[in-house]
Amino acid sequence: MSIPPIFVATARKGWRWQWNQLMNELAPADQYGNYQRPKSQHQNAEVPTKANLSIRSKESLPHLIIGRSCPWAHRTWLVYKLRNLKSSLNLVISKADPKAGRWKIQPAWLGCDSLLGLYQKCGQPPSHRATVPAIIDPGPTTKHQPQLLGNESSQLIEVLNQWPTNSDAPDLSPIELHNEIENWNKLLLPSVNDGVYRCGFARNQAAYNKACKELFDALKVVEQSLLDKGPWLCGDQLTLADVRLFPTLIRWEIVYMPLFGCSQEPLWFFPKLWEWRQRFLSQPKVLETCDPNGWRNDYFGTLFPLRPNSIVPAGPDLVRMVNSKAPQK
Ligand SMILES: N[C@@H](CCC(=O)N[C@@H](CS)C(=O)NCC(=O)O)C(=O)O
Structure with missing residues (x-):
């Protein structure tokens, strides 16, 4: 027996409503239905001096946190690779956790196994959107409060383009x-x-x-x-x-x-x-x-x-x- 059209129409209407609720969570839109990307809150990352980084142990260097699938993080990873920054910046590849809807940090770093945990460790409130890419500076010693240096890819790639490293690293923004x-x-x-x-x-x-x-x-x-x-x-x-x-x-x-x-x-x-x-x-x-x-x-x-x-x-x-x-x- 086929499904009565009224049933199909009601199901479609109900699904459409639910879909909009889910989309409100995932991707905010304006009144016309155009997607509105939320603004990043930390756009003032500064380039550290070579002297500041040279006193750090490997573990206490700033960390660039990315996720493989994120295209915004991918830009920062590319600059990291093209300029070979591994001696002055650590790279952490976080993994998407679809069930929890967050980025996982494995193995845990600074005692945190999620990106949100790291953002909080840097003093951000639990309601903060924890996005990749982000650069976190743990500070020169374990007594320092870790700092979120920045989390806006457009700005971070400019910072990474000037990040101290070997003199033969290319300048990608002459x-x-x-x-x-x-x-x-x-x-x-x-x-x-x-x-x-x-x-x-x-x-x-x-x-x-x-x-x-x-x-x-x-x-x-x-x-x-x-x-x-x-x-x-x-x-x-x-x-x-x-x-x-x-x-x-x-x-x-x-x-x-x-x-x-x-x-x-x-x-x-x-x-x-x-x-x-x-x-x-x-x-x-x-x-x-x-x-x-x-x-x-x-x-x-x-x-x-x-x-x-x-x-x-x-x-x-x-x-x-x-x-x-x-x-x-
Ligand atoms: N404005 C940021 C956007 C980054 C962004 O949207 N990252 C996504 C992954 S592609 C994210 O981490 N989302 C997690 C969330 O919104 O909770 C940038 O360009 O750096």
Whole structure:
């Protein structure tokens, strides 16, 4: 016997209501249903002096805390790797805990086994949003109160670009390119980095359509620029502008197309961008920062309102896909 239409209509209405409640928790929206990313509260991280770090034991150096699936943390990890900061900054890779809805720290550090615990240890209230990336300074001795230096990726990558390390570390933001890098940031942050989330977290069709248009319009601008000058966004040199774009584009086919609906055009419709992504992935140590299985598990497994059955899809193989020749349009 088929289900009466009234029953289906009621179930849909009920589910829609519940879905909105869950989304309010996950991704706040404005009155029109456009996703509104919450602001980070700690944006004043300062670059420590070499002298300050040189008196520290390895364990008492500041720690950069990231999560593998988080694209905002991925930017900081890239700068960490590209500038080889391991002698002056420790790296902690936290794991998503879908049941508790928080980041786990394993093994525990400073007596804390969760990121929220660490934020609290730094004096933040229990209601504080504990996000990655974050830089925490435990202080030179165990008597010091640990400090949360910053938790805004855009700012942290600038700080990490000046973080004391070996003299041969590349400068990813040379002064003559500051304006250009900032102009890319102004375009790419809202329309691409956040744009994929604005597509995925849109509450209605109009909000999705708006985000999707801005996203693909911005990709067209990048494609044209790479065609005009390249091979990097600011010309000859890889800069923070490229670092900011990569974590979003490398997750494209694995997460943002299937889960967030960023599917208006496949990435291979942008041949220069396709080559740019191959070029970036082939830079030393970049592949070590990519964990497609972790991305799939975290996004599909933890974003419950978008994937209530939590089924994690298979493939595609990242390296094989990125290194394939894009088909002709
Ligand atoms: N503004 C932050 C955003 C970071 C962010 O949203 N991180 C997410 C993971 S992708 C997070 O840690 N969320 C945990 C939470 O909201 O409780 C940045 O760019 O650094």
